[in-house]
Amino acid sequence: MKDDILENYRTAGSLASRILREGAQGIRVGASYLDLVESIEARVKNEGAALAFPLNLSLNEDAAHDTASPGDERVFHKGDVAKLDLGVQIDGYIADTAVTVDLGNNSLLLDASKEALEAAIRAIKPGVHAGTLGAAIQQEIERRGYRPVSNLTGHGLGQYVQHGPPTIPNVGTGGGTVIEEGMVFAIEPFATTGSGRVGEKSRAEIYSQISNRPVRIPAGRTILEKIRDRRGLPFSRRWLLEKKLDLALPALVRSGTLHVYPVLADIPGSLVSQHEHTVIVTSDGCLVTTR
Template identity: 65%
Template sequence: MIDDEILNKYLEAGKIAKECREFAAGKVKAGAKILDVVVESEQKILSMGAGIAFPLNISLNEAAAHDTASPGDERVFKAGDVVKVDLGVHIDGYIADTAVTVDLGKNDLLVEASKAALHAAIDMVRPGVRTGQIGAAVQAEIESRGYRPVANLTGHGLGQYLLHGIPTIPNVGMQGGTELEEGMVFAIEPFASTGSGIVSDASRTEIYSQISSRQIRLPSARKLMKIVAERNSLPFSRHWYYEEKSDLAIAQLVKQNILRGYPVLHDVPGSLVSQAEHTMIVTDDGCIVTTV
């Protein structure tokens, strides 16, 4: 069970996340700079009194997740782009994670596939249901529209300063899985693809998080870690702390297994991926969706 104080923090995070998601999605237009959308949207989260749980993900076309603006990013949205806008908000570490797809082309059915899969999944959430059953519902909605669910991306449990916990919510059917219990908090995020339905790491990495603590020799790396440690292991963006030696510092910290990178995840070139995501809390007879 979740006590009232923590519940209120989850609900407040969800309310802010919804507003900021809609704000960010409204900024996605052909010709707009990705960097501008990221900076303005992240600033809005902070201006509303919340923390940024992870950098605003702006992932285009075959990219499904983990892309964001790089330092000095000159990329702009183009007509025809399928844009995933994925953001996280926290209040004292209690997280709301939500995403929407903005279609700058003619891909209504693809966008509908992930959205319908999310709604079908939410309708199933209640104590006693197993995550494999939810995955089957997601898969059925996406495949019924002629697309592939992304099999190696999942929804995930949420906790205080914890982005990827139990349960894992698959996007394909499977036997068994975790049995849902009252008080569980998690995000469900179906991805529908015109490609293979399997994502892999791209060469581009813009997002990192701290995974350990140990002695650091490089002065620029020590300086960076003093700031990063305040994130309580939540991910950060390379562009947030960018200066002359920051890339060298990050490379050294990754080599020492102090930081881990989150490469952009993409399906095959030329494919398109849509995403929809909400955060929810399991109740005795269903769930509260915090990000609607």
């Protein structure tokens, strides 16, 4: 890996780690969901970096892909389990990291995903199969009495690529990609009190551009112009102020121009915790960029 690329990964990781750690302190009973999301996103820009994706803030059974909507009036409540997932990029090189904040009495659940992450990191070295990392994750979560979320995975990272190979499972698969020196990927164990699988909710706030097809709707063309500098990385509906937004976004999805990311959730009433780091594989282990 070239020195300048490595430096971008490391700088993005250091920023993401610090901003996530400090931002998580704002999750407290009665605090505004929207204010927290916008303040953390603004901090990334004020540091001279850019967001790899809208800040994900997912509560309780919601595992991923939620963020504040325009005018969001939600506040945090006692008992909430809040997942804060931040992506920072410098010249397209991404640091992806997440932490869970407990406003109830769920420390063991949080410990399950946190220790699963650390176990996977310890297992990384060239020649190991991705399934071995999944087995380490599964073991740590299950021995605490919870289930890993089997249909969410860690993922490779590249320049302006948020989800690429290799896939890092959260359960033991007995195989998978062979880990190689120089690979960059995010490991993100999810531990749940629910079914161990997530499904899609109707709520959707995050989108990404996946094609450059001609667009006839004027509001749609304006949206694509505004997100051009995203280079395919996800964006939030909240970032757009276009009239007829609620008509234009579904039309762009139907045409195959945009991809939509619905909120992913386990069964109602369950609780999900998540922890995540970005790693670069070295000759004898890995460098964790988001410590």
